[in-house]
Amino acid sequence: MIDLHLALKTVHILGAAVLFGTGLGIAFFMWMAHRTRDAALIAQTASTVVIADAIFTATAVVVQPLSGAALIHVIGYSWHEPWIVVSLLLYVFTGLCWLPVVWIQLRLRDLAADAARRDAALPADYDRLFAIWFWLGWPAFLAMIAIFAVMIAKPQLW
Secondary structure, rough: OOOHHHHHHHHHHOOOOOHHHHHHHHHHHHHHHHOOOOOOHHHHHHHHHHHHHHHHHHHHHHHHHHHHHHOOOOOOOOOOOOOHHHHHHHHHHHHHHHHHHHHHHHHHHHHHHHHHHHOOOOHHHHHHHHHHHHHHHHHHHHHHHHHHHHHHOOOOOO
């Protein structure tokens, strides 16, 4: 028989790994493509990134709170545990950074594809949006690290 607690914990940890790993991978490949200033390469990379976000990140975004809620129930934790409250707040914060990033990735893809079709340089809008994309990634990345720390240490914050 499968131990429900162990199964939920495994799903939760794998979901966190997918969120963190996909985020890092996407950031790396977008950054490397951006550095080339090759509109066709950027458009292709951004297209792949959008697909990866839709398949991996979006799925994990749904799995995480569901598996977390199930773990809280199965283990018998209170929703008012400080480390749970903080991890949920950080999760929401990360999501608020991620949602505009998804839209920006679509725009970056389209702007780069248009520049490639016209054999033109990337437009100023591309650079402005890439800067926003880049700077939204840092607080989300740091918040994810903080979530890991809080969930591992389970500190009594209040």
